[in-house]
Amino acid sequence: MGLDKLEDIVGIPYPQHPHCATVLVLDTSASMSGNKIAELNEGLRILTDELKEDDLAVKRIDLAVITFGKGVELVRPFTGISAFDPPELSAGGYTPMGAAILEAVRVVEERKTEYRTIGTDYYRPWIFLITDGQPTDMRKGDEKWEQVIEAVHGGEKDHKFLFWALGVDQANMTLLREISPPGRTPLMLKEAKWADMFLWLSKSLSQISDSRIGEQISLESPVGPEGWGVIQL
């Protein structure tokens, strides 16, 4: 009696975790040279290390990195956190932000198709843009601009992804505000708060990866005296 417990009798399968695709769209143009690119690289290492400490995030977050500077490059395709190797980025070139955003939207849709094909459940993907300037490959009102606005605003409206924009230093916040989906105000990184911002991102992704059905996630506010960001009006 009592020896044949159900736990020892039934076959319990390995968990099939839902995945959360996250794309970092990073400005590596010439203006990011010096401390900024060094802090960005350090931030990527912090983000990776923090996520690797979180058991669920390791199983659920798939991270990709797109850079825009000397062209637009998918420097890390979607990779699980345990295998993710943060890239060492260097600065140079212009700011082809429009093409980079469209590439992020494309890879997110491609990833969701892959999830569906293999039958993996998934959370709404995140696109996280960081820039210190303004786009050089589109102007407000031109064809690419309209394409980007439609992709970002339409994508958010259709719940295809969540888009966050973060400005650094001399970033054109007016343009970022127009690119950002309505209601998602872009944030300006406070000086010397790179590490805090990546810690926030890590915490937020951990929360998302541990969210349950129907749950509205309350992310820690990045704005405030202790936060890493400010909203520029």
Added chain:
Amino acid sequence: MPELNERYYVACGASVAGTRHIRDQIPCEDAWAKAILPGALAIAVADGLSSAESGGKGAEIAVNTSVGTIADALMADKDPDISNLIRMAAGKGRENIERDACLNGVEISSYATTLLVAVLTNECVVCGHIGDGACVTLSADIASVLSLPGPSEYANETAALTGKNWESQLRISSGTGSAVICATDGCQGAIVRRDEGSFIPYNPFIVPLVRSLESYISEGRDLNLEISDLLTSSRMQALSSDDMTLAVGFCLPGEPF
């Protein structure tokens, strides 16, 4: 000796807090209920949504009302249309939730919950389902999927009984079998698995579970406790950080012990 066609029904289950609720000191917001009737049984499981302030209360009202409604109807009418009965039971569940919400001066959305109700008779198994979770049947040693999580693109989205569109979200399915197993989202991964994009029943879990519960009866064991112990085991808790509910109903030849 029992008559050849004499059968009796057994239903058992448990709801336990998931690891996230334990960590955050939130009580279990899943619920389950059962009713054993002459020639039938009804079981219900529900998952109160964390985003809703009184999701756990909603789940409790949903399972108790729906199972109670089915039991009353089956006692009054031995041969009802079970699909319609389940629709009515879900509707009563929603009505009672709305009443409770009204008494407390809050919106019904504060009680958001999924609901899965199954009725097993000598002839069939019928399931009514809103939201996620899963239901499988067992016939001989062959498991079949009866109901799957409702369609939603993202893993953290689901339909709820408390939604305005609950009637269009209610999916009724029927099959045959001598056992029915219902699970909320937290442990649905133990009874159905994704295989190349489709859900299939996970036999290594389902078959030994039902056979063991059947054999435990003759040993006089507490079946609810056995399921509770299973759900709190580390390997089950590794499946998900959500609350877990597993309810099993089956019929056996002969008379009850």
